[in-house]
Amino acid sequence: MNSNDLWIVFTAIAVALICALPGCFLVLRRMAMVGDAISHAVLPGIVIAYLLSGSRNTMYILPGAAAAGMLVTVLIEWLQKRLRVQSDASIGLVYTLLFAIGVILVTAFTAQTDLDQECVLYGEIAYVPFDMMSIVDGGFSAPRQLWIASGLLTVLIIVITLGYRGLYLSTFDPGYATAIGISVVFWHYILMSMVSLAAVVSFESVGAVLVVALLTGPPAIASLFAKRLPLMLLLACVFGVLACVFGYLIASFLNASISGSIAVVIGVLYAFSLVIKKIFF
Amino acid sequence: MGWISDFLLLNDPTLRVVVPGVLLLCGMSAAVGCFTFLRKKSLIGDAVSHSVLPGICIAFILNGEKNIFYFLLGAMISGLASVLIIDYLTKSRFARNDTAIALMLSVFFGLGIVLLTYIQHQGNASQAGLDSFLFGKAASLNKDDLMIFGISSLLIFLLIAFLLRGFSLVSFDDSFAMSIGFPVVWLKSLLSVLTVWSIATGIQAVGVVLMAALLIAPALAARMWTNSIIKMLLLAGIFGMLSGYSGAFVSYALPQMPTGPWIVVMASVIAFGSLLLAPRKGLFSQIIERNNNEKKILQENILKIFYHIDEKSGETQKAVLQEDLLNQRSFSNRNMRKGLRILERKNYLSNHLGAWSLTSSGRVEAKRIVRLHRLWELYLQEYLHLDPDHVHDDAEAMEHVITPEIEAQLDVLLGNPTIDPHQTQIPSKDE
Structure with missing residues (x-):
């Protein structure tokens, strides 16, 4: 492995971690498909932020795309509560519309955004080593994507640690949480913004659909073994890291998409875990 | 504007294939989508549409060339595999349904991407265009494709026509269907x-990522307009074809534009339009209905005040100032003015120099409402054994919705009563 390979794997691991942490709460709240919707819907947000700000600067893209992610959750809830559309159809309707708009914008403004249809689906994690930056001039240099992902990871860890009680109670027992004065709605939106941010940051590296694999896969595997939330969070991170390492090895062996291979490894890990659980637990 | 008529008249030979092809695909998936929608399984459709990708790639690897028969076969196999796995995971309680769907969707799609990139890096020249399955390739449909779409739509149409009763029963109430x-x-x-099957064929138009929309959006739109399954199927088919047609039009007008996403945008526009505009269930008609209800309640409450004032003073059709009305019952000034104006227009009230009084038809109407209110209070006391001081609030709500039929029943049930629980007179019906 040379340093490029290492940078790619490190970036993949950072992305896997920022998805696994909020992903655990999504899986526990039965909102995995809302995560799917958010991860598709950030696309038009990213493109519009590109076009409006005229730059790739993360400072503009992140809030713009995260806003699109939030818009999706609000729209889905509005369809369900106000128009009483069944939940599966409201999710399916909203995310396909936003993603289609995103693809149309990408096609129309390819030159301005340096995004193309394929990068939207696969991501471009193989190119992260070509975009290095250092925080201090002449200081330690690492891929831009890795900086951003690590920054978000730090934020997520802080939010989850400080807000653990609120997130935990509003996930497992919303009624009790409300009774002791914890705002379930507030923590819902905190979670949704964590998912949106994770989706935006991961989007460029792994593409729309594979964000879903990272959001739901490691937490789903962890939930097979863990009976307590802290253990589930920890296991999800471990499985996320494993998937990245093995996924990268398979991808370089087959000369195929890295993000796709990571998703396949997640599937294989899940299948193994099912077998182990059936035999030993 | 020659190109518009070219499109409408199908002057271009490719259009003669593309337009009918897209119409068949969209109509077919919309009809099938009705059942997945009614069974609340729309997201399974989403999972399946992502899951057909590895099947298509494997078919290509085994066969070495692009052949729609093998593609369909491969797509069917991997699509069905993902449905079975999702069913197994959900039933065995290893994962909840949403997690199982999200996981299978992304893992199968990931496998598809791995195979697709693997094929692309192999350098087989005939693989070019395989990636068009991602977003559809409506513009490059050929006659073979068209024939297959024709046959599958016909088959699906016949199956639905013959098995409509069974399909609708399992979609609406499968335990009842089982019991009979x-x-x-x-x-x-x-x-x-x-x-x-319809997904495997339909992805040729819109691609695997957006295929779910072709199943969901037309069905959802159709459901807003009708309660009959046959009408819903027809409407969904029409909506699907309409979005296919307009999507094809856009990509004909702007050739660099992808057809699939435009079809999806059109289908979503129809769906959102229906959600807003459909009679009865749509957002606007719900808002209108609620406003009308509020207006009706406001008018009836104002009429009641007049009746109460008449009753207390012993006069009939006593003239009252607006301020005195407000003392009787709290209304916002604005609502009160609005209500009075409507009632005057309906000739229930008349206004002489700022003082309002009931007209004779207004008095009949006011009497009707007071009568309903007091009948309901008495009914609550007699049959639900509520205390007289607990019955008023409930009657406030019920008086606005009791129909003449219920009124007649109440009258019989209570034996043509004349006195309500508060010892006031229940106005008689005739006069």
């Missing part, structure tokens, strides 16, 4: 196969 002896398991499996 329908082969529920078979019908459900057949519906799943039809879903996978």
Whole structure:
């Protein structure tokens, strides 16, 4: 492995971690498909932020795309509560519309955004080593994507640690949480913004659909073994890291998409875990 | 504007294939989508549409060339595999349904991407265009494709026509269908196969990522307009074809534009339009209905005040100032003015120099409402044994919705009463 390979794997691991942490709460709240919707819907947000700000600067893209992610959750809830559309159809309707708009914008403004249809689906994690930056001039240099992902990871860890009680109670027992004065709605939106941010940051590296694999896969595997939330969070991170390492090895062996291979490894890990659980637990 | 008529008259030979092809695909998936929608399984359709990708790639690897028969076969197999795995995971409680769907969707799609990139890096020249399955390739459909779409739509149409009763029963109430002896398991499996089949063919138009929209959006739109399954199927088919047609039009007008996403945008516009505009269930008509209700309640409450004032003073059609009305019952000034104006227009009230009084038709109406209110209070006391001081609030709500039929029943049930629980007179019906 040379340093490029290492940078790619490190970036993949950072992305896997920022998805696994909020992903655990999504899986526990039965909102995995809302995560799917958010991860598709950030696309038009990213493109519009590109076009409006005229730059790739993360400072503009992140809030713009995260806003699109939030818009999706609000729209889905509005369809369900106000128009009483069944939940599966409201999710399916909203995310396909936003993603289609995103693809149309990408096609129309390819030159301005340096995004193309394929990068939207696969991501471009193989190119992260070509975009290095250092925080201090002449200081330690690492891929831009890795900086951003690590920054978000730090934020997520802080939010989850400080807000653990609120997130935990509003996930497992919303009624009790409300009774002791914890705002379930507030923590819902905190979670949704964590998912949106994770989706935006991961989007460029792994593409729309594979964000879903990272959001739901490691937490789903962890939930097979863990009976307590802290253990589930920890296991999800471990499985996320494993998937990245093995996924990268398979991808370089087959000369195929890295993000796709990571998703396949997640599937294989899940299948193994099912077998182990059936035999030993 | 020659190109518009070129499109409408199908002057271009490719259009003669593309337009009918897209119409067939969209109509077919919309009809099948109705059943997945009614069974609340729209997201399974999403999972299936992502899951057909590895099947297509494997078919290409084994066969070495692009052949629609093998593609369909491969797509069917991997699509059905993902449905079965999702079913297994959900039933065995290893994962909840949403997690199982999200996981299978992304893992199968990931496998598809791995195979697709693997094929692309192999340098086989005939692989070019394989990636068009991602977002559809409506513009490059050929006559073979068209024939297959024709045959599959015909098959799906016939199956739905012959098995409509069974399909609708399992979609609406499968335990009832089971209890009257329908082969529920078979019908459900057949519906799943039809879903996978229509997805496997439909992805040629819009691609795997957006295929779910072709199943969901037309069905959702159609459901807003009708309660009959046959009308819903027809409407969904029409909506699907309409979005296919307009999507094809956009990509003909702007050739660099992808057809699939435009079809999806059109279908979503129709769906959102229906959600807003449909009679009865749509957002606007709900808002209108609620406003009308509020207006009706406001008017009836104002009329009641006049009746109460008449009753207290012993006069009939006593003239009252607006301020005195407000003392009787709290209304916002604005609502009060609005209500009075409407009632004057309806000739229930008349206004002389700022003082309002009931007209004779207004008095009849006011009496009707007071009568309903007091009948309901008495009913609550007699039959639910509520205390007289607990019955008023409930009657406040019920008086606005009691129909003449219920009024007659109440009258019989209570034996033509004349006195309510508060010892006031219940106005008689005739006069």
